[in-house]
Amino acid sequence: MNNSKKTSGDIIPAIITIAVGIFAVAYIHSQKKLTLLDASSAGVLGAGFYPFACGVLLIILGVLLLIRGIRQHGTKDYFQMTPEKKQNLKTMLLLALSVALFLAAWRITHQFFICLFIYALIVNLLLKRGWLFTILFAVIITAFVYFLFSKGFSVIF
Amino acid sequence: MTSEVWMAAFSALLKPSVFLYLFAGVLLGTIIGALPGLSATMGIALITPITFWLDKVDGFAMMMGLWNAAIFAGGITAILINTPGTPASLTQSWDGYPLYREGKGGLALGINVIFSFFGGMISILLLILLAEPIARFTIKFGSAEYFMVALFGMSMMIAVSGGDVLKGLILGVFGILLSTVGIDPVLGRKRFTFNVTALGAGIDFIPVMIGLFGLAEVFYQIYQFNRVQHDQEREARKVNLELGRVLPSAKEFFKWSPLCVVAALVSTIVGAIPAAGGDIASVICWGNAKRFTKEGKNYGHGSMEGLAVSSTANNGVLGGAMTTMLTLGIPGDSVTAVLLGSLMMYGLTPGYSMFTENAQFTAQIMILMVLANIAFLIIGLATAKASAKVLNMSQPTVWAAVSVLCIIGTYCINNRFLDVIIMFAMALIGFCLKVYKFPDGPLVLGLLLGGTMEKNMRRALLIGAGKWSYFFTERISCVLFILVVVTFCIPLVKAVFAKKKGAAKAGEAVEPPAEAE
Known part of the structure; x- marks a missing residue:
């Protein structure tokens, strides 16, 4: 089993899940005001209870997913890279x-419309559209956003 | 709701702007539904920020038009190029495409329009009749019951969507964790705000939806793009077979109608179950109709009756989904999740108050659903043959336009740059979730219902003096808890049985060589 197969199954999402859970638990632990129980009245849950419980649950579920990922023995491959998919x-x-x-x-820069125009050009070139189409698309979409949102709805970009 | 409320609601809708936005929504929905890769959810998520700039009724008119039309229009691609435009139109391709190949494409498109309308209208009728009694039942609900209802909605979503319960659970919990960002609802303390003032109000639901269902979908479609298949589909579009007549005869209509009434009733019930959308409803209705009718043997080979049942079922779920959304605050599908987010942004709370304090607006939503169905019936029949032209739009053009609209639409909600950052982050997360086959429904529901769950759970514990047994001593809450447990247990029991069945089959396969020895 090579390294890519080891990481192709559920192991990576499991590690991320555990990491998010640990972060939530550590954050609540580090904030003095976010207690699990409210000290002012008996039986009242504190502001930290819910995120703490979510963090603990994420750690438990992440461990379960990790076990599943390890037991997959590299048989589950979510990527299955073909040359076409690599390009995609x-x-x-x-x-x-x-x-x-x-x-x-x-x-x-706060120059929204210039940035939008350039973005529209780049996106179309990335998606391998012709030059004429790319320029037309960029002009139309920038004009559309300008007239509908900026002029029509008075949105300040 | 009294007849006066209905009359007042209807007369308030008689404005040119309402009809203008309704028809604009229907037209947009028809295009979105007919384009493979664009879903009703994506359309609604993109259009929602625009509707916040309009009058509340005009905005909802546009959304209702788009939603109802997009679901029916998903059948156009299913019939003409054998590719369902929306998941709900899967079974339509099984009968619609063979009909098109036989030269009956026009009739198939006509059946799609007429029976989508038929299913939609029956479903809305049930919504009108049943929503208020269900909502009245919720008067008995206290904090414990609302907590359990939200938990039940979450459990259904996790059990029904994606099929992978563990991954669904992870995302459901992650969604709830995201909902805790901002000011704590009971004690008013800041959580996960990192000194960013804008995060004090929490993570807005709409940017998350646009990220997950808009930009993430574009990223994933680019990643999955299959040039060979794309070229084949483009060739298929060029063929342009004879479409023939559009309308079925009156005799045919009345022959299929009884079966379609049953399909509409079943799909309304299925639609009311969180996460069980049009795809599940149409498969259930089509599969059972195939078993019980004489025509069943022709299903899947160009049966007009089969297509009528599928078309009825996919629009039949909408009324059911709206019922649970308006009465219990639990979205039946991802589109109603966005609609629920919109209602909340307008300061409306689902439940009985929708039928008392906001009765007129609720009645307007229902009437708009009826008008949207009438509008797509007219537009659908008038443009049935021309609709094939929509399919000629290339996918890269759609991707480029959607990516721009995602950014602009998100910014327009609150004129806030942070929302765009959240949307972009959710798009990247959403792409990874799609690659690793995580169902995204539980994340959305977790974020949407997380706040309700936390607030009501903590309130219930306050009332119950900190005793957890309070959730089980209240009758309705206890019943709901049992339902939650059952919902979680069913997929686990199913998995155990499937494993045993698989092991038994493997044992049988191994046995013969042993006997030969």
Whole structure:
């Protein structure tokens, strides 16, 4: 069993689940005001009870998923990478990156419509559309957002 | 609700703007439903932020039009290219596509429109008749009962959706954990806010929905894109077989109607069960109709009756889903989850108050459902043959447009950049969940019902002086708790039986060589 097979089943999501659970429990533990029981009156649950209980449950369920993942012995493969899927994953990751860059540029420059226009160009190029279509799409979508949201609904971007 | 309330509700709807937004919703819904890869949930999630800028009734008119039309239009792709536009139209492809290949595509599209309308109307009639009595029953509910109802909704969602109970449970708990972000509902203490003021109000539900059902879906479709299959579908679209007549004869209509009435009743009940949506309803109705009718042997080979039953069932669930949403506050499916989020954003609380304090608006929602059905019947029949053209839109164009609308739509809810960040984070999480085959329904429900669960559980414990036995001494709460336990146990018992059955089969397969020895 190679390393990729070891991590292809439910092991990674199980570890993430346990990590989220530990984070919730540790956070509640670190906040003095978030107690499990409210000290002011008997039997009243504190503000920390619910998130703490969720954290503990996530740890338990994560461990169960981890056991299942280990028992799969690498037989369960959610990725099953073919050359086409590798290319698709690359496109998808680039699209996610372009969304992140668009958001960052919008936040830093406050030039929403210019950023949107450039984003629309990049997305279409990533999805391998022709140049003419790409430019037309970018112009139409930017105009649509400008007239409907900015002018129509008075949204300030 | 009195007849005066109904009349007042109806007369308040007689405005050009209501009809304009209703028809716009129906048109959008028809396009969204007819495009493979775009679902009613995605459409509703994307359009919800826009509706917040409109009058409440206009916004709901648009959403009702989109929802009802998208479900019926899912059948168009099922019939013309053998690809269900929505999960609910799966069984429509089994009979609709063979009919299209026989040159009866027009008739198949006509049956889809007429019987979707038929199923939808019966379902809404049941909603109108039964919603108030169910809501009246909730007057007896206290904090313990509301907690148990929310828990029951969660358990049903986990047991019915995805099939993987462990993964469903993890996401349900994660959703509840997300709902604890913000100010604690009882003592007013900050939780997981990390000194970000905007997080004090908690994580908004709509950006999460847009991330999970919009952008994550785009990411996943790009990842799963199969060029060969895509090219084959495009070739199939070019064939353009003869469509023929659209309307079935009156004799045919009345022949199929009794069976379709039963299908509508069954699918309304199925729709009322959280997470059991149109796909489950149509499979149950189609499968049982196949067993009990003479025509059954032709089901799956181009049976018009089979298509009529499937079409009735997929729109029949909508009334049922609305019933549980309006009366108990538990969404029957992901679309009603968004609608529930919208109701809450308008400051409305599902339950009996919807039939007393907000009776007129509740009546308007129901009337809008009826009007949406009439609108898609007209548009569907008028454009049946032209609807095939919608399918020519390429998927990358849809992806690019949806990715832009996800960002803009999310920002428009509160004019808040943090919402866009949350939406993007949920899109990335949603993509991973889809890859690792986690059912996303429990996450949505956990986030939506988490606050209700926590508030009512803590209140119930306050009333019960901290005694957990309070949940079991109240009669309704105790019955609901038993239902929760049963709901969780059924998939476990099923899994044990399936394992035993599998082991027995494997034993039988091994036996012959042993005998040969």
